[in-house]
Amino acid sequence: MTSLSDLKHLKRLYYLATNKFLLMATTITLAAAVLLLQAAQWIAPIDELLSQLRDLRPINLLLAAILPTAMLRIYSYLIRHPRNVYLVDYACFRTSYKYRAPKATFLEHAHISPFFGESTTKFIARVIERSGMGEDTLVPPALYYVEPDCSLDEGRSEAEMVIFSTIDDLLAKTCIALDAIHVLITNCSLFCPVPSIADRIVNRYALQDDIRVINLSGMGCSAGVTAVGLAKNMLQIIPSGSHVLVVSTETLGPEYYKGNVRSMHLGNILFRVGGSAMLLSTCKHRARFKLAHVERTLFGADDAAYRCVYQEDDPEGNIGLTLSKDLMAIAGETLKANMTAIGPLILPTSELIKYFLFSTARKVLHRRKIRPYIPDFRMAFEHFCIHVGGPAVIDSVQLGLNLSDEHVEPSRMTLHRFGNQSSASVWYQLAYIEDKGRMRKGDRVWMIGFGAGYKCNTAVWVCIQPSPNANGPWASCIHRYPVDVSKEG
Numbered sequence: 003m004t005s006l007s008d009l010k011h012l013k014r015l016y017y018l019a020t021n022k023f024l025l026m027a028t029t030i031t032l033a034a035a036v037l038l039l040q041a042a043q044w045i046a047p048i049d050e051l052l053s054q055l056r057d058l059r060p061i062n063l064l065l066a067a068i069l070p071t072a073m074l075r076i077y078s079y080l081i082r083h084p085r086n087v088y089l090v091d092y093a094c095f096r097t098s099y100k101y102r103a104p105k106a107t108f109l110e111h112a113h114i115s116p117f118f119g120e121s122t123t124k125f126i127a128r129v130i131e132r133s134g135m136g137e138d139t140l141v142p143p144a145l146y147y148v149e150p151d152c153s154l155d156e157g158r159s160e161a162e163m164v165i166f167s168t169i170d171d172l173l174a175k176t177c178i179a180l181d182a183i184h185v186l187i188t189n190c191s192l193f194c195p196v197p198s199i200a201d202r203i204v205n206r207y208a209l210q211d212d213i214r215v216i217n218l219s220g221m222g223c224s225a226g227v228t229a230v231g232l233a234k235n236m237l238q239i240i241p242s243g244s245h246v247l248v249v250s251t252e253t254l255g256p257e258y259y260k261g262n263v264r265s266m267h268l269g270n271i272l273f274r275v276g277g278s279a280m281l282l283s284t285c286k287h288r289a290r291f292k293l294a295h296v297e298r299t300l301f302g303a304d305d306a307a308y309r310c311v312y313q314e315d316d317p318e319g320n321i322g323l324t325l326s327k328d329l330m331a332i333a334g335e336t337l338k339a340n341m342t343a344i345g346p347l348i349l350p351t352s353e354l355i356k357y358f359l360f361s362t363a364r365k366v367l368h369r370r371k372i373r374p375y376i377p378d379f380r381m382a383f384e385h386f387c388i389h390v391g392g393p394a395v396i397d398s399v400q401l402g403l404n405l406s407d408e409h410v411e412p413s414r415m416t417l418h419r420f421g422n423q424s425s426a427s428v429w430y431q432l433a434y435i436e437d438k439g440r441m442r443k444g445d446r447v448w449m450i451g452f453g454a455g456y457k458c459n460t461a462v463w464v465c466i467q468p469s470p471n472a473n474g475p476w477a478s479c480i481h482r483y484p485v486d487v488s489k490e491g
């Protein structure tokens with residue numbers, strides 16, 4: 003044991019030494035080598051030295067003055083320049099037909115439930131028909147009991163069912179050794195057991211004892227993008243070439259709402275089982291996407307935004323998640339703010355000029371008859387992965403960004419096949435685009451997450467290498483998609 007842990011510490015020291023000091027050492031060695039080369043010519047008797055000094059050309063003197071400064075500049079640039087971050091690969095939980103919930107089964111369950119009144123079951127029936135979901139979405143095993151088993155144990159086993167198989171898939175895809183994972187970040191908004199889900203993963207895979215672990219909870223459906231942003235930041239400070247494992251999921255069983263308040267029922271109706279695991283690194287070798295940007299927008303200071311997705315007790319004391327009717331408008335505002343922040347980084351100059359001209363004209367002419375110009379984000383991205391909040395969420399983003407039906411197809415089809423899988427849903431959409439064979443090298447993807455807080459977090463990816471085969475969560479059904487959702491419900 004002692005020798006093993008000594009070995010680990012030595013390895014860690016080696017990493018530190020190589021990373022922190024390698025750059026400095028290289029620079030100093032280079033500088034020294036250049037100086038020595040110069041000096042070697044000068045090491046000679048003093049009169050020879052003096053005559054050589056007299057013979058020195060101005061270019062030599064200039065080089066001697068500039069070289070060390072330039073070296074120092076290059077060194078400090080390299081130190082400060084952020085490292086590129088890559089997505090080595092990702093995996094999504096493959097649903098099992100065992101826990102499939104056709105609409106009729108879901109409704110029958112609501113009818114025989116001891117908790118729900120008639121008006122609630124009517125509401126459920128109406129919304130599920132209009133939900134944009136198909137017949138193959140997955141509910142947690144806990145809901146297969148007529149009185150759902152919302153216990154902690156059941157919650158743990160639901161989380162483990164999703165997370166372990168997804169991580170196993172990712173490990174098999176990437177062939178990464180477990181000790182090459184230096185940071186683990188998990189996000190699960192509603193279910194927050196002690197020890198955390200992240201701790202459970204460390205325990206199950208016996209990850210190394212110096213791994214940094216971060217567990218995000220209560221952060222809503224945009225927390226997957228938050229986790230990616232966090233991974234990006236961690237990769238700037240840990241040894242270069244390290245790996246960060248990010249796991250995004252939602253565990254639903256323990257949070258099943260048992261009351262009769264409509265706005266608290268939408269979660270029961272729309273949320274479905276799902277999970278994703280992503281491996282990020284600063285090493286480009288075998289990476290599939292490059293992370294170009296992460297932009298996080300939080301409207302938490304605004305009371306309406308803060309309360310629009312809110313976990314609370316209903317008047318009977320049943321805990322549930324209230325989804326306010328204001329959600330769509332607030333999501334729109336957060337998206338606008340996010341677009342304003344990320345636009346200058348990704349939009350072509352022509353769009354930026356148009357935007358500038360329109361805003362100036364509006365200011366000068368005091369907004370008379372000039373509508374604000376919404377830049378064309380279709381010029382910056384080939385693909386969009388929009389959080390599958392519900393049909394109304396997808397509709398409003400489509401309208402706001404002026405996207406075609408094909409642009410929102412991954413989002414609508416994910417809702418149809420898998421339901422609202424919270425933070426994991428954007429990864430199912432990425433898998434859809436890849437499995438449909440639409441991803442090309444160099445394509446840019448905009449992942450848009452919305453979530454409690456209220457937040458709009460987005461990530462921009464650039465494809466390095468599309469998936470060589472369609473063996474993800476869509477493998478068994480991609481041939482059936484797209485389906486015409488307008489004919490359903």
Ligand SMILES: CC(C)(COP(=O)(O)OP(=O)(O)OC[C@H]1O[C@@H](n2cnc3c(N)ncnc32)[C@H](O)[C@@H]1OP(=O)(O)O)[C@@H](O)C(=O)NCCC(=O)NCCSC(=O)CC(=O)O
Nearest residue numbers: 132222223264265311325326327391392393394452453454
């Ligand atoms: C729920 C829907 C599928 C219903 O579709 P419809 O086409 O039928 O739309 P509709 O507006 O006519 O609504 C039908 C009935 O539901 C009621 N209704 C709609 N939204 C409601 C809400 N938040 N609270 C209470 N009731 C609500 C309407 O008043 C209406 O009833 P009546 O006719 O009696 O007045 C859609 O509105 C939708 O996609 N809403 C967005 C759901 C959402 O909030 N998703 C975010 C999940 S959270 C998430 O993913 C992440 C996050 O943000 O954290």
